Amino acid sequence: MYTANDPTRETLSAAIQHLQRGQYAAKRLRDLMSTLSSGSMKPLKEEEDGGGFGDGGRRSSPPATAADLVRDVIQSFNSTLMFLNSGGSDEVSQADAPPADCRKGAVKPEESEESCKSSVTGGSRGCYKRRKSSGSRIVVSNNHADDGHQWRKYGQKSILNNNFPRNYFRCTHKIDQGCRATKHVQKLSIEPPMYQTTYYGHHTCRNPVKAPQIILDESNPSDSSIILCFRAEKSPDTTAASGNGTHATNIPFSQPQVTPPNYAKLERTKEDSVSSEYGCFPTPNLTMFSSMTGSDQGEELSSDHSFHGDMDFVIDGIDFGDVLA
DNA sequence: TAAATTTGACCTAT
DNA sequence: ATAGGTCAAATTTA
Numbered sequence: 001m002y003t004a005n006d007p008t009r010e011t012l013s014a015a016i017q018h019l020q021r022g023q024y025a026a027k028r029l030r031d032l033m034s035t036l037s038s039g040s041m042k043p044l045k046e047e048e049d050g051g052g053f054g055d056g057g058r059r060s061s062p063p064a065t066a067a068d069l070v071r072d073v074i075q076s077f078n079s080t081l082m083f084l085n086s087g088g089s090d091e092v093s094q095a096d097a098p099p100a101d102c103r104k105g106a107v108k109p110e111e112s113e114e115s116c117k118s119s120v121t122g123g124s125r126g127c128y129k130r131r132k133s134s135g136s137r138i139v140v141s142n143n144h145a146d147d148g149h150q151w152r153k154y155g156q157k158s159i160l161n162n163n164f165p166r167n168y169f170r171c172t173h174k175i176d177q178g179c180r181a182t183k184h185v186q187k188l189s190i191e192p193p194m195y196q197t198t199y200y201g202h203h204t205c206r207n208p209v210k211a212p213q214i215i216l217d218e219s220n221p222s223d224s225s226i227i228l229c230f231r232a233e234k235s236p237d238t239t240a241a242s243g244n245g246t247h248a249t250n251i252p253f254s255q256p257q258v259t260p261p262n263y264a265k266l267e268r269t270k271e272d273s274v275s276s277e278y279g280c281f282p283t284p285n286l287t288m289f290s291s292m293t294g295s296d297q298g299e300e301l302s303s304d305h306s307f308h309g310d311m312d313f314v315i316d317g318i319d320f321g322d323v324l325a
Numbered sequence: 326t327a328a329a330t331t332t333g334a335c336c337t338a339t
Numbered sequence: 340a341t342a343g344g345t346c347a348a349a350t351t352t353a
Contacts, residue, residue: 153330155345168344172329184344 019140020192025072032066137199142192149203151183162186173205180204 139147151169159166164187171179180201188194 152328154347156331157343157345160342166343170345182344 019194022072023192025069029066029069032069139197139199140188140194141197142194147183147197147199149181159186164188171203171205173203177205 150172152172152174153167154170155168156165157168167185169183169185171181173179181203182200184198184200186196186198188196
């Protein structure tokens with residue numbers, strides 16, 4: 001029920017376009033670098049089809065030099081962040097929002113839900129407080145599945161100004177181990193598939209299945225991912241949010257808008273869908289972390305070895321102009 | 326049969 | 340009043 005003057009949709013669309021452009025530029029840069037390292041000094045030619053990037057980009061006059069491509073990538077991020085910060089997804093920038101109370105109780109966000117609920121006896125339901133993003137981490141990626149934890153879906157909701165329903169997950173070990181980690185997954189686009197995942201709380205569970213700490217295979221340097229770290233206020237509770245490194249669980253995700261009756265059946269094939277997703281998009285992931293503590297950033301960065309040298313973009317305080325200068 | 330998912334209802338914040 | 344987040348019964352899947 002959004003109105004025409006609601007900026008959110010336009011903002012989101014513009015942000016996605018910028019991200020796609022940056023993805024495309026990064027991919028070209030990757031190819032250029034591999035070309036140079038292989039000794040060939042041929043100018044970069046128009047690469048193979050696809051890249052999940054429509055024709056609206058810069059295919060007509062592709063930048064030829066690495067500097068141009070780097071600039072393109074950075075400008076893409078810069079533009080995206082400006083869009084997001086200026087209106088659309090305020091979650092990215094609202095990390096400093098004060099933690100919401102739970103029924104007047106000064107409880108930390110990660111704990112409030114649980115504590116409130118546990119204080120409710122019998123049949124009446126507990127506290128359904130609306131979350132603030134304090135202590136949350138936002139990840140935007142073309143891969144929503146592999147975050148190293150096991151999740152159980154507990155809800156799905158259509159969100160205003162979003163074409164796709166938001167999916168709600170909690171840690172599988174909430175019951176048996178009292179793990180309070182939750183996450184919301186919002187699909188942003190189909191082509192290319194982009195997901196915004198917001199993590200709340202941190203995992204206190206001990207998952208028996210161990211997962212690799214590396215987001216992408218280090219042995220394949222062509223598979224680059226970009227991690228943007230947005231340092232926000234101190235949020236000591238999120239320290240363990242991503243560090244457990246248990247095995248990835250494939251996350252079910254719904255189809256847009258109309259949920260098919262055999263939705264569950266589709267989800268059961270998530271293993272296949274995830275792998276195919278990787279296959280379709282070998283291009284760089286884009287990952288954004290928000291409201292993370294310094295240690296969190298360190299964990300995330302150190303756990304991602306796929307981005308080396310000149311392409312190590314760590315945004316802290318975000319001033320791309322400096323980089324471009 | 327246990328575990329996971331779906332989905333409408335419930336509840337709170339705005 | 341409405342949107343967002345969660346619950347929990349019903350349903351589906353392994």
